[in-house]
Amino acid sequence: MAAQQIRALLIEDNPGDAKLIQLALSEARAAFFELETATKLSDGLDRLAAGGIDVLLLDLSLPDSHGLETFERVAAEAPDLPVVVLSGLSDEQIGARAVNAGAQDYLVKGRADGETVARAILYAIERHELKQELRRLALIDELTGLNNRRGFMALGEAAMRSAHRTGTMMSLLFLDVNEMKRINDSLGHQEGDRALVDVARILRQTFRESDIVARVGGDEFCALLWGGAQNEGTVARLRTKIEEFNGSSSRPYRLSLSVGAHTYDPADPCTLDALIEEADRLMYREKMGQERRPRLLVVDDDPSLRRLAGVIFADSYDLSVASTGAEASAIVSKERFDLILLDMRLPDMPGTDIVRHMRADPSSSRTPIIIMTGYHDASTELETLKLGVEDFVRKPFDPEILVTRVENTIARTRRR
Numbered sequence: 137m138a139a140q141q142i143r144a145l146l147i148e149d150n151p152g153d154a155k156l157i158q159l160a161l162s163e164a165r166a167a168f169f170e171l172e173t174a175t176k177l178s179d180g181l182d183r184l185a186a187g188g189i190d191v192l193l194l195d196l197s198l199p200d201s202h203g204l205e206t207f208e209r210v211a212a213e214a215p216d217l218p219v220v221v222l223s224g225l226s227d228e229q230i231g232a233r234a235v236n237a238g239a240q241d242y243l244v245k246g247r248a249d250g251e252t253v254a255r256a257i258l259y260a261i262e263r264h265e266l267k268q269e270l271r272r273l274a275l276i277d278e279l280t281g282l283n284n285r286r287g288f289m290a291l292g293e294a295a296m297r298s299a300h301r302t303g304t305m306m307s308l309l310f311l312d313v314n315e316m317k318r319i320n321d322s323l324g325h326q327e328g329d330r331a332l333v334d335v336a337r338i339l340r341q342t343f344r345e346s347d348i349v350a351r352v353g354g355d356e357f358c359a360l361l362w363g364g365a366q367n368e369g370t371v372a373r374l375r376t377k378i379e380e381f382n383g384s385s386s387r388p389y390r391l392s393l394s395v396g397a398h399t400y401d402p403a404d405p406c407t408l409d410a411l412i413e414e415a416d417r418l419m420y421r422e423k424m425g426q427e428r429r430p431r432l433l434v435v436d437d438d439p440s441l442r443r444l445a446g447v448i449f450a451d452s453y454d455l456s457v458a459s460t461g462a463e464a465s466a467i468v469s470k471e472r473f474d475l476i477l478l479d480m481r482l483p484d485m486p487g488t489d490i491v492r493h494m495r496a497d498p499s500s501s502r503t504p505i506i507i508m509t510g511y512h513d514a515s516t517e518l519e520t521l522k523l524g525v526e527d528f529v530r531k532p533f534d535p536e537i538l539v540t541r542v543e544n545t546i547a548r549t550r551r552r
Contacts, residue, residue, distance in 0.1 A: 143170045144257065146193040147180035148222065153245050157193060157222075157253065164254030177201040177209060184214045191257050194239075195222045196230055207234040218264035220256055240264050277351040279329055280336035288350030292360045292408045295348060299402055305364030306400040308408075309371065310415035311339075312423060314392040316355035321472075321502070323388060334391060338381055342374045358412065364399045371395050394423035420547065429454050430474035430546050435464040435490070436508065437483050445477070448535045449542075461485040465493055468500040474546050476500070477529075477538075480509035480516070488516060491523045504549045506541060508533075 144161070148154045154173055161169040172189075174180035177198045183189070192214070196206045210219060221242040223231035231242030240260035243253065275287030283291060299306050313335055320328040332355065339349050339357060348360040361370065374393070382390045396419025400411055432453040434445040442457045449455050456471070458464040461482045468476070476494070480487035487507060494500040507520055510531035517528060526545050529538055 140258070141168045141170065142190045142257065142261070143172070143188060144191050144193060145180060145183055145189045146171055146173045147175075147177060147198065148173065148193070148195040149175045149198050150195070153195070153222070156245070160253045164251060169254070169257075175199070177206060181210070181213050184210075184217065189217065191261055192217055192219045193222055193257075194219055195245075196234065197224075203230055204233055204237065207237060207239055211238050216268065218260045220260050280333055280351050282336050282339070282357070283348065283350035285350065285352040288348060288352055288358055288360070289408060291348045292358075295360060295362075296400060296408055296411075299362075299400060300405055303402050304362065305402070307361045307364055307370075308398050308400065308411045308415045309359040309361070310396045310398075310412060310419045311335075311357040311359070312394045312419055313355040313357075314394055314423065315389070319389050327388070330387070331389065331391065334381065334385075334387070335393070338374070338377050338391075342370065342377055352412075358415075360408075364401070371397060394419050396420070396422060424547075431472065432456070432475055432477065432542065433458065433464065433467060433473045434477045435459075435461070435482070436477075436479040438479070441479075441508075444535065448539055461487075461490040461493075464490060465497070468494060468503070469497060470499075472499065473503055475526075475542060475549075476503055476505045477542070478505055478507055478525075480507050480511065480520075486516075488519050488523070491520050491525060495523055504545050506545060 146154060146157055148157065158171055158173075161171055172183065174183055175198075177200050180192075180194075184192070192210065194207065194210060196203055198206060201209060207219065207221060210217075219234075219239045221231050221234040221239045222245050223242055224245055231239075231244070235242055240263050241256050243256055275283060275290065277284040296306065298304070313331065316328060316331070319331055332351070335357065336351065339359065343349050343359055343361065346362055348358075350358050352358045374395070378391050378393060385391075396415040396417065398411055398415040398418060400406065430453050432445075432449055433456045434442060434449075435458045436442055436445075437459045439459075442459070445457065446455060456467060456473070458467055459482075461484050464476070464478070478487055478490060482490070487509070491505060491507075494503065494505070504526040505524075506527045506529055507517075507525050508529050508531060509517075526549065527541055529541055
């Protein structure tokens with residue numbers, strides 16, 4: 137087997153120590169080392185910037201840098217390079233501190249033969265590669281292979297700092313897969329995962345290599361693009377690719393995305409979190425405009441309340457009503473709803489029994505429920521909360537407050 141070939145850079149200002157390292161590596165049998173040298177940190181950093189170096193051997197005491205600061209400057213300029221620190225007998229403590237700061241190892245000059253130096257370098261490269269792989273896995277979404285939220289935030293914040301320095305506009309797209317809950321509920325989560333993988337593939341085909349694309353939530357994706365107004369055609373191109381996929385796919389569903397876009401202007405800077413929040417808000421506005429009207433079931437034995445529900449909800453919701461628990465159970469066993477408004481006390485059964493029955497029924501087990509009650513019974517409320525109701529509304533209530541509670545609950549649960 138041929139020996140491993142490694143290109144190493146030694147930054148060392150002492151000619152005698154540099155010669156000893158060179159001799160030690162020439163004696164190594166575990167690998168063939170091509171050694172380059174620099175006597176100042178500035179020269180070494182210039183060489184690293186040119187690329188092609190596999191490992192760095194670094195003396196911490198140099199003419200233009202001294203102590204732990206030497207390693208810190210290297211780590212800032214070349215974070216993806218394994219570093220073995222060289223220290224004198226009196227500097228072992230600094231060498232250990234450099235390892236704690238991220239160096240892979242340290243060697244005491246004059247104490248190591250060729251095999252010891254070679255082994256330290258090979259182990260340093262191996263450990264560094266493992267560390268990089270673990271870091272990569274921590275930043276990548278396992279299902280889609282895109283960046284995850286952590287990776288997106290890390291890369292996005294770095295990109296925005298660069299955009300701010302250079303005065304470059306950026307665009308952020310927040311994307312949500314429509315009807316994802318329906319796909320999971322009716323076809324199963326395995327089919328839902330296939331849909332997410334399909335979306336990720338389409339996003340890769342749409343965006344450039346320089347763009348930062350991520351799955352940031354269950355069915356939510358983000359893309360941070362370089363440039364502002366020139367990205368206006370990107371959303372149209374994305375929708376075209378979605379339609380091309382739907383036209384050629386045999387999947388038992390059609391993909392559809394809601395998209396919100398917001399621009400980062402370095403003349404009026406904001407945080408990445410703020411950029412995401414605004415794009416998310418715009419996405420949700422589009423989603424509410426293009427999706428079907430939410431389906432609402434009101435369960436109450438009071439006819440005046442059912443009439444009131446017809447007045448305040450009929451224009452924005454597909455409304456159904458029931459006056460008993462048995463009637464409500466029969467309806468939800470056949471139809472799906474986005475939310476159920478349920479009176480706590482009905483003539484045929486208590487609200488807790490109805491909630492328990494609905495949670496046991498697969499057709500309504502995940503449907504959000506808001507309890508309407510004119511009584512305050514802490515133990516009963518706690519019981520229904522444990523069964524998974526979303527909220528309580530006290531009777532008599534302000535219709536505007538009820539509408540807001542319903543809207544917020546549907547919006548929140550749709551993003552699960």
